[in-house]
Amino acid sequence: MTTTEDRARAAMRAIAGTVNDAPPLRLEAAKDLTQDTDEARLGSRRGGAPRPRGASRPGGAARPDGAARPGGAPRRGGRGGERRRRWSLLAPVAAAVTIVAVAVTLVIIRDIPNGGVAAPSPSTTFAGPTDTPKSIPVGVPEYYVAWMQADTPYLVVGNTFTGQTIATVRAPTGVFLEAVYGMAADDRTFVVTGQRLHGGDAGTVWYLLRIAPGSAGPARLTPLPVPVRQDPAGAALSPDGTELAVALPGSPAALRVYSVATGALLREWSTTASGELTAEKVPPGSRQFTAMVLRWSSDGRQLAFAWNASAIRVLDATAPDGDLITRSTQSMWLGPGYGLDGFTTTCQAAQGWQPITTTKGAGAGQGIICGGSAKSGNPQRNSIGFLISTEGQGASYIGLASGSYCSSQGEPVNGAYIGWANADASVVVGSQVCGGQSRFGIFRGKKFSPLPALPRSLPVPAGVMDGTVAW
Amino acid sequence: MDTSSRSPLTPDDGVGGEAETDATSGVTALYRAHAVGLIRLAVVMLGDRAAAEDVVQDAFFGLYRHWTRLVDPANALTYVRSAVLNRCRNALRDRGRPGRLELTAEAGESAEAAVLIGEEHERVLTAIRALPDRQREALVLRFYLDMSEEETARAMGISRGTVKSATSRAVAALGRMLKEGT
Numbered sequence: 001m002t003t004t005e006d007r008a009r010a011a012m013r014a015i016a017g018t019v020n021d022a023p024p025l026r027l028e029a030a031k032d033l034t035q036d037t038d039e040a041r042l043g044s045r046r047g048g049a050p051r052p053r054g055a056s057r058p059g060g061a062a063r064p065d066g067a068a069r070p071g072g073a074p075r076r077g078g079r080g081g082e083r084r085r086r087w088s089l090l091a092p093v094a095a096a097v098t099i100v101a102v103a104v105t106l107v108i109i110r111d112i113p114n115g116g117v118a119a120p121s122p123s124t125t126f127a128g129p130t131d132t133p134k135s136i137p138v139g140v141p142e143y144y145v146a147w148m149q150a151d152t153p154y155l156v157v158g159n160t161f162t163g164q165t166i167a168t169v170r171a172p173t174g175v176f177l178e179a180v181y182g183m184a185a186d187d188r189t190f191v192v193t194g195q196r197l198h199g200g201d202a203g204t205v206w207y208l209l210r211i212a213p214g215s216a217g218p219a220r221l222t223p224l225p226v227p228v229r230q231d232p233a234g235a236a237l238s239p240d241g242t243e244l245a246v247a248l249p250g251s252p253a254a255l256r257v258y259s260v261a262t263g264a265l266l267r268e269w270s271t272t273a274s275g276e277l278t279a280e281k282v283p284p285g286s287r288q289f290t291a292m293v294l295r296w297s298s299d300g301r302q303l304a305f306a307w308n309a310s311a312i313r314v315l316d317a318t319a320p321d322g323d324l325i326t327r328s329t330q331s332m333w334l335g336p337g338y339g340l341d342g343f344t345t346t347c348q349a350a351q352g353w354q355p356i357t358t359t360k361g362a363g364a365g366q367g368i369i370c371g372g373s374a375k376s377g378n379p380q381r382n383s384i385g386f387l388i389s390t391e392g393q394g395a396s397y398i399g400l401a402s403g404s405y406c407s408s409q410g411e412p413v414n415g416a417y418i419g420w421a422n423a424d425a426s427v428v429v430g431s432q433v434c435g436g437q438s439r440f441g442i443f444r445g446k447k448f449s450p451l452p453a454l455p456r457s458l459p460v461p462a463g464v465m466d467g468t469v470a471w
Numbered sequence: 472m473d474t475s476s477r478s479p480l481t482p483d484d485g486v487g488g489e490a491e492t493d494a495t496s497g498v499t500a501l502y503r504a505h506a507v508g509l510i511r512l513a514v515v516m517l518g519d520r521a522a523a524e525d526v527v528q529d530a531f532f533g534l535y536r537h538w539t540r541l542v543d544p545a546n547a548l549t550y551v552r553s554a555v556l557n558r559c560r561n562a563l564r565d566r567g568r569p570g571r572l573e574l575t576a577e578a579g580e581s582a583e584a585a586v587l588i589g590e591e592h593e594r595v596l597t598a599i600r601a602l603p604d605r606q607r608e609a610l611v612l613r614f615y616l617d618m619s620e621e622e623t624a625r626a627m628g629i630s631r632g633t634v635k636s637a638t639s640r641a642v643a644a645l646g647r648m649l650k651e652g653t
Binding site: 004007009010013014015017018020021022025450453 | 514520
């Protein structure tokens with residue numbers, strides 16, 4: 001039965017979820033105010049500070065993002081320049097106001113190889129529902145790179161803990177950016193793929209994206225000599241950043257490892273077994289979850305891959321060339337079927353997964369943590385958690401790494417999404433999505449610490465982090 | 472546990488001179504990181520997006536004006552969140568309390584929000600806004616922001632025990648109101 005508390009939580013989150021952006025901050029108006037209201041005291045009973053005048057409705061001016069909304073979706077009804085604003089009464093003063101918002105919303109890459117100047121950031125959201133966690137678990141990557149859907153897709157480099165945009169990376173001329181891959185241990189190195197649309201070298205192009213927050217060149221995109229011109233089915237950068245695993249599309253399937261420095265082919269496994277390297281089977285023309293197909297283990301010794309949208313298999317990354325299937329072992333199957341504490345749990349590779357080593361349970365050892373959801377039949381309850389499956393000593397351990405966060409009866413659950421997990425999955429950076437509302441943060445056992453929202457260019461739940469954000 | 476309501480500000484003058492640059496950059500950074508979250512908090516309290524944005528802008532203006540009096544910049548978020556809560560409280564008072572609770576959207580929910588969140592949530596939010604100040608704020612901090620009792624106590628400037636009782640009473644009152652409203 002839904003409790004009053006559950007109803008209150010759901011209602012508050014529902015209305016909070018209607019807010020995904022903030023108007024520009026205009027501080028200059030405040031400088032005109034001389035009255036010191038000292039409203040800072042907690043529990044003040046004063047009638048509030050004099051309303052800062054002089055700033056016409058932020059909506060009266062063009063959006064700092066250039067009015068472009070992700071996916072071309074129109075801003076929801078009525079929030080245009082005609083929006084009523086009480087502080088617009090002294091609008092003439094606005095002419096003298098310096099709009100600090102420019103500093104708030106515009107981030108320019110000062111030095112990128114293609115010589116371009118990054119476009120203003122689109123309507124990315126800055127923050128989540130609360131402040132950042134008081135203690136950041138060791139090892140959580142400080143920076144992420146988000147692939148942003150647009151007529152010309154681009155990348156946003158952001159700070160995981162503050163939500164601050166470090167840089168916006170525009171695609172090199174003539175290139176349509178397609179995906180970003182992370183997981184390098186230094187938290188500063190990423191691989192980016194794109195399609196060169198014209199010319200003799202049309203096809204997939206590879207880049208190394210190095211970020212240097214605080215420097216004159218906060219993001220630098222340089223070409224990589226990877227000789228794969230077809231659309232990859234997946235890619236993953238090794239933890240030390242020296243090797244790049246590439247899954248080739250279609251059948252027969254092939255998995256290759258290239259040297260990042262030289263583009264030399266180091267190892268290759270292929271198979272004649274029926275199936276392909278894919279995390280989820282999607283209709284032709286749909287966006288492929290290429291970022292969810294390959295993962296290195298944190299020590300770089302193993303390479304895991306999503307096989308035929310039905311299983312995660314693990315391969316010794318140093319194994320000699322040979323058959324992809326016979327040289328690998330299945331570590332987790334995908335889809336529903338795991339029963340746990342009365343819940344039927346589902347592993348959705350497209351919602352994130354990662355090889356781990358856990359000490360939990362009889363099956364302690366190497367395994368996989370996977371995003372997904374869980375439902376029970378009677379009473380009907382929804383749960384969000386991360387599924388862990390390990391194979392060790394002939395035993396398996398299956399467990400939810402995190403507790404239930406979305407238990408309201410009847411509330412639709414999209415599930416849990418994994419962006420990053422540490423080696424034993426005791427710390428997970430991810431999102432929980434209930435009823436179309438997304439919360440992003442750090443999961444530590446049963447504890448959830450919200451983080452500022454990620455930039456998003458696709459609607460929830462598709463835009464939560466299903467391969468569009470890399471750490 | 473420090474549950475005092477001590478202001479994070481010191482008695483000093485407002486922003487001026489060289490401090491102005493620091494204040495601008497400091498407040499701007501804080502706004503960038505927390506504006507959406509604070510507007511969400513205000514929307515939960517007020518039910519109206521425009522009013523929520525006003526409240527948050529006002530709170531940041533207040534922070535800007537008092538920036539040089541901030542003892543510890545780490546307390547800035549605490550300060551501005553408290554300012555948002557204070558302003559929401561005042562806004563609700565200005566709006567006037569209904570003499571009798573009617574579980575409709577008329578207690579402040581904007582038509583836009585009502586359409587977006589659905590009838591059930593709208594009823595619950597209307598009831599939340601009809602709670603006494605302390606109960607409402609405790610409920611929101613505990614169940615929306617997921618703050619611990621200790622954090623809530625610190626934010627509201629009351630004891631942990633008071634947070635516990637206020638939250639408990641809020642849930643009970645909310646249950647009664649929703650039951651009566653059906």
